[in-house]
Amino acid sequence: MRAWMLIALAACSPDIPSGSYECGPNAACPTGQACDGPTNTCVISSIATAFACDPGVEHDDNTPATGTKIPQLACVSNVFQTAGCLAANDGQDWWQLTAPTGCVAVEAKVIVSYPVAFEPLALALTDTTTGAQVATDTACKNPPPGGEDSRCITQTITPGDDYALAVKPLGMGDDCDGTCNFNRYTLSVQLDTP
């Protein structure tokens, strides 16, 4: 009984080992820990390193015309997945998509998923043939597990038209007051019959 009382009354302080949690919104971590940029996990502050985009995923893609081309997809395609990164103060990444021809109808399913630790991202789909923005993102029906968030676009597109996908900061202010205005992301594109 006495031992039980001692156990019950002890251990009032949280014991959170380094790496137990992924970083929360605004790079939130338990007291004494900090968000590790490369892994998005909460680690002991002394070993946390800063965020940096992988040089392999950074391109000159700040305009629709210079956006990174997505390989040509079929009318009904597999999921094309690629990684990207928005560095600090990088306003947008553009991806070029060409709708296949010869399809009765085509629906583009676009998902951008990103760690919640840093700046939230948004999507926009623009028909570069007409110059009109045809869709913006919504919340995904199946959000990713863990410390990630995602935004989705499901949009019928015109076969044969050229489109540009913009990945840009959501702009809602969740950027650690400007100190984490960057993020890495995974872009998934799939074409299907609506």
Place this chain on the structure above:
Amino acid sequence: MIDGWGTPGERQPMRLAWIALALLVPARAFADEPPPPEPAPAPAEAPPPVPVHDPDSAADYRPQPMPKDIVIKVNRDRDTNNMLLIGGIAAAGALLGAVGVYYNLDSRDAAAAISPKMPTSQPWTSAQQADYDRAHSSGVKAGVFYGLGGAALLASAVLFIVTAPGEDRTVIHPHYAIAPTQGGAFVARAWSF
């Protein structure tokens, strides 16, 4: 030696002794009367003087003081106000301690909720931060209430000792007396207080 167990030369003086004894004994000693009492043996030494009891003086029987007094201590009762005061402080201490236990357990639960045994693959959210803050604040409250409760219990214990009502003390001085009397002794015990 009486039955002539001596030598024949010694029997003659023995007969003479018997004769002399017969002449010394009165004639009525031989009548049919109860035998005379045997003569008392000569005292070997003078007997101790028999104490003379003087009825007008009790000096011989006056109790003598014993070396050790009898002390009777009777604790006085606490008054009701004192008991209520000490009991109230002790009860307040117990209540504060119970509140401390509540916050202790609350702090423990909150700490356990956010203390993983392995990586969680979950982000650190405002909910976890709230649990973290609750664990800390409840732990602080528990410490404060434990301190207050302990201080109250300690104060009640000190008050209990300091305000002890004391005792009534009665000392009894016992006396005894032993006086020899004829055929025995007279023992008496007396107490004075």
